[in-house]
Amino acid sequence: MKSKVIPLPARYTGTESVKFLALTVVSILCIMGVLLGSGLMYCLRHRSHHKLKEKLTNLGADATAEATATYQELCRQRMAVRTTERPEPLHTHTHTHTSRISSVSSQLSDGPSPSPSARSSTSMWSEEPAQSNMDISTGHMILSYMEDHLKNKNRLEKEWEALCSYQAEPNTCTVGLKDQNSKKNRSDTVIVYDHSRIALKVENNHGNSDYINASPIMDHDPRNPAYISTQGPLPSTVADFWQMVWESGCVVIVMLTPVMENGVKQSYQYWPDEGSNLYHIYEVNLVSEHIWCEDFLVRSFYLKNLQTNETRTVTQFHFLTWMNQSVPDSARTLLDFRRKVNKCYRGRSCPIIVHCRQV
Template sequence: RYFISPLHTIILQHGLQFNFYTDDTQIYFSTQEMSLLTSSSLIFMQRMAVKPPVERPEPRHSSRINSVSSQLSDGPIPSPSGRTSTSSWSEEPAHSNMDISTGHMILSYMEDHLKNKNRLEKEWEALCAYQAEPNTCSIGQRDSNAKKNRVSTVIPYDHSRICLKVENSQGNSDYINASPIMDHDPRNPAYIATQGPLPSTVADFWQMVWESGCVVIVMLTPLTESGVKQCYHYWPDEGSNLYHIYEVNLVSEHVWCEDFLVRSFYLKNMQTNESRTVTQFHYHTWLNQHTPETNQALLDFRRKVNKCYRGRSCPIIVHCSDGAGRTGTYILIDMVLNKMAKGAKEIDIAATLEHLRDQRPGMVQTKEQFEFALTAVAEEVNAILKVLPQ
C-alpha cells in the first residue's frame, strides 16, 4: 500500500471527483486505486506527496479508566491512543452552544446516578418495564422476511421501518431490518438503526445506503466474536464488488488507533451511473452485550464521525450486530450531546431512551450500557464546560 499525506480533492478527466475524509494525517490507498491517479488522467491535486510503502504499526493496548471520579476530575484529558496522530478533543467543545447552567445540571444528575447505585438500578428497572405503543412487528415476522432478520428479538416496528423501493430490490421486496430514528425533525430521520448485514441482505443494505442519501456509516462491531459471526463482510478488501446494481469500490483505509479505523468507498448505482463517496467509521473493539474499554476512545470516535458528517442533512446509518444494544447506546450518547450542543435547556436521558425505544425495540440492552452512556455524556459535558467562557 502507498500512503499520501494530507489530501483534500482530486479530479480526474472523466469527471470523477475524489473527496477524502482527512484530519491532517495519512490515507491508505491500494495499488489499484493508485493506478487511477496517473499523469494522463489527473487534472487537479491538492497537497499531495507520494511516499514509499509503509507498514501499519501494531496496535498497543490501553488501560480502562479506573473510576468515575477520575473521569470527572479537573485534570488533563489524555489522548485516547498514542497512535492517534491528531488529538481532536478540543474540536467539538470549541463549537458548542451548550448552556452552561444546563451543563452543570447534567453533571450533577450524572454524578448522583453514578454514585447512587440503588437509584440507577430503579431507573433501569423502570426503563425495562417501558412498553412502546404501537409495537406490532408483523411485517418483519412474515415467513418471507424472517430469514432477513439476524435475531428474532429485534425486529422493526411496522410503523417505524425503512422501506426499500421494490423496483430496485434484488428480491422484489421492500423489507430490511432497519428503523428510522427521528430527533427534532419528525419528517427526516437523524439516524437509521440497522442490523449488521447478512450474506443474503448485503445488496439490500447498499440499496438502503443509496436510497437514504447516506454518506456516513457507523459500524460498532467486529465481524466475529469468539468464532460467532456478528456481521457479514459487506465491503471489498481491495478493488470493487458488485452487490446487485450497486458497485462498491474501496478507496482508502486508515487505522486511527487500536479501537477504530476509517474506510472510504465509492458507491455507484450501475443503472443511473451516479456515484458518491461513503465513509465508514468502524469501531471494532466493542463486544456484544458489553461496553467500550474507555469512554475517551468512543468520544474521540464520535467527534471524528461528526466532523465528517458536519453540514449534511442525510441520516447516519448506525449498526452493530442486532442494531439495538451498541447501536442504541451510541445513538443515545450522540443524540443527548447534540441536543446540549444546540443549547437545549432541559435534557432527560431516560426519556430520550424511551423516545429511541418508541422507534426501535431493544435500544440499549443492558444496565451497564445505560451506565456507560451516562458516564460518557458526563465526561464530554465536563470537557465542554472547561472551554466555554464562564
C-alpha cells in the same frame, strides 16, 4: 599674528535652561498622570471582576430570581467579549509517510499521530469549526435544571427509575415476521415495527421486496431522521443494505462490531478487501483504508448506481473492540471515535447509518 578666539554670545543660555526644565517637569507630570489613570482603571476592573466572581460562586446556593438575572448578565458580558475577539483559524496537522495516506486521515486528524497502515484515497470532507461558546438559551436551560435539582434532590433518581421501568407501547411487527422476510432477520426477537421501518423501493430491489431490518431515529424533525439503526448485513441482505445506503442519501456508516468474534461471524463483510464488488445494481469500490489505532479504522468507498450511473463517496467508521454483550475497554477511545464521526456529519438530509450485530 596672534589669532583671537571670539567667544559665543551666552545671553540665551539662561532662557534655554528654563525651557528645558519646564519641559522636563511637564513630561514627568504627564507620565505620572498616565500611571495614576492606569492604576485607577485596573483597580476598578479588578473590583468589578471580583464582585462578578462572588456572584457566580453564590449561584449554586441561590435559587432565586436574582441568581437568574446575575447569570443572564454574565452570559451577556461573555457573549460581548466573544464577538469582539476574532480567533485565529485552526489548522489540522497531517502526517506524511512513504506509503500513500488516506485523505480521510488528513481531514479528520486532530494532530499528528503514528499510523500503522494506510492506503490511497481521494479528497473528501472539509472540517467545520466547532462552536466554542454556549448560547444564552442553552445556559438558561442548564441553570433552570440546576435550580430544580436544588429544590428536588431525588429528581435524578426518579428519572432513572422511570427510565428503567419504561416499556414501549405495543406495536405490530407483521411485516418483519412474514415468511419471506423472517429469513432477513438475524434474530426473531429484534424486529422492526410496522409503523417505523425503512421501506426500500420495490422496483430497485433484487427480490422485489421493500423490507429491511432497519428503523429511523428521529431528532426534532420527523421528516428527516438523524440516524438509521440496522443489523449487521447477512449474505442475502447485502444488496438491500447498499440500496438503503443509496436511497437514504447516506454518506457515513458506523460499524460497532468486529466482523468475527471468537470464531463467530457478527456481520457479513459487505465491502471488498480490494478493488470493487457488485451488489445487484450497486458497485462498491474500496478507495482507502486507514487504521487510526488498535480500536478503530476508517474506510472510504466509491459507490456507483449502475442504473443511473450516479456516484457517491461513503465513509465507514469501524470500531473493532466493542465485543458482543460487553462495553468498550476505553471510554477515551470511544469519545475520540465519536468526535471523528461527527466531523463527517453532513446535516439532517444525510442520516448516519449505525449497526452492530443485531441492531
